[in-house]
Amino acid sequence: MIYPFTSYLKFLTGASNQHGVHSPFVYNLLTQCFYDRSYYPAYDALSAHRKALLADDSTISVTDLGAGSRVFKSEVRKISAIARHAGMSIKRQKLLYRLTRFHQPNSILELGTSLGLSTFAMALGHEQSTITTLEGCPATANKAKEYFNQFGVNNIEMLNTDFDTYLSGCNESFDLIYVDGNHTEKDTLRYFELLLKCIHYNSIVILDDIHWSREMNAAWKKIIANKQVTVSIDTFQWGLIFFRKEQKKQDFRIRV
Numbered sequence: 001m002i003y004p005f006t007s008y009l010k011f012l013t014g015a016s017n018q019h020g021v022h023s024p025f026v027y028n029l030l031t032q033c034f035y036d037r038s039y040y041p042a043y044d045a046l047s048a049h050r051k052a053l054l055a056d057d058s059t060i061s062v063t064d065l066g067a068g069s070r071v072f073k074s075e076v077r078k079i080s081a082i083a084r085h086a087g088m089s090i091k092r093q094k095l096l097y098r099l100t101r102f103h104q105p106n107s108i109l110e111l112g113t114s115l116g117l118s119t120f121a122m123a124l125g126h127e128q129s130t131i132t133t134l135e136g137c138p139a140t141a142n143k144a145k146e147y148f149n150q151f152g153v154n155n156i157e158m159l160n161t162d163f164d165t166y167l168s169g170c171n172e173s174f175d176l177i178y179v180d181g182n183h184t185e186k187d188t189l190r191y192f193e194l195l196l197k198c199i200h201y202n203s204i205v206i207l208d209d210i211h212w213s214r215e216m217n218a219a220w221k222k223i224i225a226n227k228q229v230t231v232s233i234d235t236f237q238w239g240l241i242f243f244r245k246e247q248k249k250q251d252f253r254i255r256v
Contacts, residue, residue: 007211011236015253023250025242026231033102034095034256042124046093049120049151053083060139079115079143088117092237095256096178096206100125103204105175110134111163111191112180112208116144116156122178123153131156132174134166167194174198180208185215192223199228203243210239224251 018030056079064075088096100108100122106129108122113135123131133156135141141160148156159166163181177195182188188207195205210220220239224232231242234253 003214004211007217008236011211011234011253012255015234015236015255017255021252021254023231023247023252025244025247026233026250026252029102029233030254033098034254036098040097040101042097043094045124045151046090046097046121049147050083050087050090050093050117052147052150053087053115053117054080056080056083060143062140063137082140083115083117087115088121093117093121097121097125099204099206100129100176103176105129105204107172107174108132108176108178109174109198110178110180113144113158114140114180116147118178118180119144119156120148120151120153122176123148123155127155129155129175132159133157134159134161134163136160136162163191164194167191167198170194170198172198173200173203175200175203177203177205178208179206183209183212183216185219188216188219189222192219192226196226196228199243201243201245205241207239207241209237210234211236 018027018035021027021030059076059078061075062077096118104126108129108131110119110122110131110133113119113133119131119133122129135144135158138160141158145158148158177198179191181191199205207220207223209216211217223229223241228243229241230244230247230249232251233240234251235256
């Protein structure tokens with residue numbers, strides 16, 4: 001557990017905000033999206049969805065296909081506990097909403113639905129988008145789908161499958177890809193290689209928990225060194241990747 005703390009201290013020493021950025025593309029992203037302090041009505045829906053999950057004391061038996069949990073010792077878990085300890089923070093949820101609203105992606109792929117906090121944010125960010133979200137645990141997928149239906153979200157296609165099976169047969173590209181799944185170096189790099197056939201010029205890939213462990217940090221460094229990646233933004237918890245050919249290859253560490 002000490003690694004994320006020391007990694008964060010190291011991150012802060014080299015991180016900046018919009019004033020340390022000399023790329024017009026990244027500067028606009030930061031000022032118009034990352035640091036947008038406006039109030040959006042969708043924030044109320046995000047809060048209501050979160051509160052409903054936090055109040056749900058029903059239990060499910062979780063099938064964990066990833067690197068495992070640092071919090072839970074049992075496969076039987078309360079929905080409220082999963083939302084509280086393993087769910088996305090409200091701050092990150094709002095940022096993901098703004099990122100989706102800013103870029104207006106028509107097609108979105110999510111690897112790792114969990115209870116759907118991130119999925120819900122992206123669905124509200126661009127209601128005309130089509131979201132394909134993958135969750136390996138049947139019980140978790142069913143619970144997420146139950147809440148999507150309860151909140152009237154109809155632009156989400158939920159697939160109960162593992163990442164490798166889906167990505168191996170994927171023959172379409174996506175405008176936005178959000179990855180929150182298996183937190184190991186080997187698997188993260190394999191998913192990234194498979195995802196390269198699913199991206200185009202304007203695609204954005206967001207990787208969650210890039211400083212979760214030394215393994216994940218090593219995977220992040222190898223990913224941003226890939227010749228197809230032109231711009232990367234490290235926000236400590238997230239890593240954002242862009243493939244815009246006219247951009248000079250640059251890597252940024254940004255405080256959010």
